[in-house]
Amino acid sequence: MTTYPVIMAIAGAVAIMGSVFLSYNLYQMIAMDAEARGMPRPRLWAFMSLPNGNGAGALPVYLVVRRKHTRRPFNHKEQEAYKGYKKKAKLSLLILLIGMFPLIFAVIHYLALS
Template identity: 35%
Template sequence: MLTTQILLFLGAFTMLIGFLVFSLELYQLIKIDAQARQMNRPEIWALSAAGRGNVIGLYHYLVERRQHPITHQTEDNHLLLQKHKKVAIAFLVVGFVGAILMLIGTLFLAG
């Protein structure tokens, strides 16, 4: 029983950290992309797309960005985007690992 509770707690903590950092990295990715496309208020676009926790804001950003070609992409921004992409993917995986740990703990709790 104690092992199951530890597994559930560890899974929940891992999932929370993973998805929280993923959201922050997604915010940074969208902000850098919106700045490179010279969209008005890139912070608002990033917050709308990554901060609300739903896909409607992200979908709206992806549709709107088609109208703004990349005009100010520097090498530093490109490297920064690559770094944020790698970190975002890594923490997305961490979040899913936490969810799997919680699922395993729940199965042990039920069985």
Template identity: 30%
Template sequence: MMDKNIVLAVIFGAAAVVGAMETVYQIYQLTVMDAAARGLKHPKLWGLLAANGNNSSGLLLYLIGRRNYPMNSIDSRQLVVMEKRKKAAGIGLVFVAVGAIGLLVCLGRVGL
């Protein structure tokens, strides 16, 4: 019985890690696309800042700084790609939530 809980805990933990990695990647890609469309200098650096950070301070800095730059050069194809990336980031967050809850339940049953 204990082995089954440990295996499930590993599976849920892996789901949480994969979901977190997917979410960070999608935030990076969305930030790069948005920064390039707004004409900000160094969009990849903004993407790294937004995806990094323990408390999302880079993302907050980007969101505050982009207010001065209206979106100029974006076409309908880029809008479609951005919407798909937003949905993928949401799915990643679902994986993180389900993985974390499952991991806690399994570890609670094991007694760790």
């Protein structure tokens, strides 16, 4: 028995964990930005901008619409929270990539062996 299915399961779990954390941090960053710009329903904009199963969601629409709204400067507390979410998003993307590379290679090797 090969170890490829075990590697695929572990790498898949790591990739899913990274994508969930990335989505959460993007949601928080977009909600903070939309609120600072005074856009109506910032949480709805943040939710709609999350990636869905067939593309990038409404993120391109949000990026176009937000240009019409000037952003007020973040206060110190908001600035620190935004920086924290940005760091966490970068780390989440790294975790996602760390999970995806072994998953892709294990699937290729598994399919080549069968």
